[in-house]
Amino acid sequence: MTRASHFHQPQTGGNGKTPYETVFVARQPVFGRDLSTWGYALLYRDAGDADRAVFSDDFDATLRVVANAPLCPDTCAPDKHVLIHFPERSVIGGVAHALPPETTVVLVAELADPGPEYLDSLLGLKRDGYTLALDNYSADPAREAQYALADIFCVDVLGREAGELSALARAAGKWPVRLLAKRVEDQGTLELCRELGFHLFQGFFFKKPQTLSARTISSLEESRLRLFKVIEHDEPDFPALTQAIEADVSLTYRLLTFLNSASFGFAKKVASIRQAVVLAGWKPIRAWLRLLLLTDLVPAARTRELAYLSAQRARFLELAAQAGDRPDQADILFLMGLFSLLEPIFNMPMEHIVDRLPLPDAVRLALCGEDNDLSPWLALTQALENSDFSAARALCRELGLEAAQAAEAYQASLHWADCFFGLLAADPGGAEI
Known part of the structure; x- marks a missing residue:
């Protein structure tokens, strides 16, 4: 990555x-x-x-x-x-x-x-x-x-x-x-x-996928994808959310470990999702849930770099949208970045995966390679990752971003991803990625 x-x-x-x-x-x-x-x-x-x-x-x-x-x-x-x-x-x-x-x-x-x-x-x-x-x-x-x-x-x-x-x-x-x-x-x-x-x-x-074979989604992967649908609401459905998370001991343990870490800084111990949402707000809690679910989907053989890069892409696009005076697109771009590497994660065509996720049509099309208003944002992340800074500068101009704004967003996304993965590495109950 x-x-x-x-x-x-x-x-x-x-x-x-x-x-x-x-x-x-x-x-x-x-x-x-x-x-x-x-x-x-x-x-x-x-x-x-x-x-x-x-x-x-x-x-x-x-x-x-x-x-x-x-x-x-x-x-x-x-x-x-x-x-x-x-x-x-x-x-x-x-x-x-x-x-x-x-x-x-x-x-x-x-x-x-x-x-x-x-x-x-x-x-x-x-x-x-x-x-x-x-x-x-x-x-x-x-x-x-x-x-x-x-x-x-x-x-x-x-x-x-x-x-x-x-x-x-x-x-x-x-x-x-x-x-x-x-x-x-x-x-x-x-x-x-x-x-x-x-x-x-x-x-x-x-x-890149090793093979684009006709493999199927496993039951564990299917359950994780269903959880994405539960959390992709603007307001939390507490009964459905509690039932889905508490059914998974590992996920519950890791989530509560993160919520009680110094990163959140709550004055009192958090014992439930509802309490966390009241204290921190639904948006940051949902972002951490998305990341936890994604890390469970990354095969160990592909290394943690896929999960790290997915998380960093998501945060970069969110911050870049805010820097470019597009705050209304920040959340949708976060989703696009987070799911932009599902093809190598699942080792199957993107078209076979996105239908299982609660994605807006524009995100779905961009992830599948169609040109639309979101495509240049994804191209910008790829240009930076490929060290193609000439292309990155051109894309910044197209998106109304200053080159320095894009670079600052990337630096901030790196520290943000470091924070998450540092906590994951320190968690004795966490899944190995």
Whole structure:
């Protein structure tokens, strides 16, 4: 899953004012062979008109990413690695030392003619405990001095034939490294890379169904989908809601655990849904119920990233609608974001799933790929996740959003999702996702 945020770097202009240059940072998960989340790659782009990452000073851009990475708490968790590109100048300047060596992966490019100062700096980073990753490994014999220092070789696998990937994997075998396959877009490529001995995988394969077979909805899934219908009313139906939730011990336990957590800050202990609704209001309680139900639907094999990304998409679209003076669309966009990954979650066509959910027609059509007024909002989330910030800027203009507003909404949605999943991880009775 990719998460994007923005940071501002003040630059003094000739008129004495201090304009701000927006820098976008996208976060993409990196998976291990068992599809658990090994860590995250941070990718940066500027917010100008360029299609690619263009900075007058890439050293400065790296500084900003490094300085702001700790603002994403889940990214810098002690059990996750964070992979950041460091250009030559930042390696020599020791910028990586601002981050902990235990979890920081220093990603560097293959250089045609690296100088001794650069190689010595890489060696110093290794001695200090940093992991070194070499981007776009090419198996060039002239670059073996760099290969000898690396811990990870990153290979761009998109569009490459099996024979070419096999040759690169064999050439890498002479070095004690792990192989990271990046831009893995489908299950077939994932399996091929696994067979060739790759250890780590980055790409959007996890957001796509393995097969669009004629599988049916299980009884547990059907009961969860029925619960969505119970909670999708503007006003709560307390008898139906109580009956549906109390019939599920796990759901009841987790919901009451969340309601009594510091996130809600109730002065007295909450013992029932009715009491929670009176204290907090129906809208936030319903949002948490939606998220709890969704996490139960995500298969463990697809990792928690699908559930996290669904939750973050929902919150991002809700906040973006509010920032764009469309508060009347906030709730409907939350629903669209939350359900936008049902196809890979259920591993079946979206058209077969949405009929079971209480969705407005506009949301249903947008989720099924039809063009309508909601489609650009979904396209905006996908553009940010794909690090396609040129497309994101164009979509922001179409939707009447400032680029900075979209970036701020993404940053806020990241923290919101972190809050929910932090509570879920801390809950001993919670479902594993």
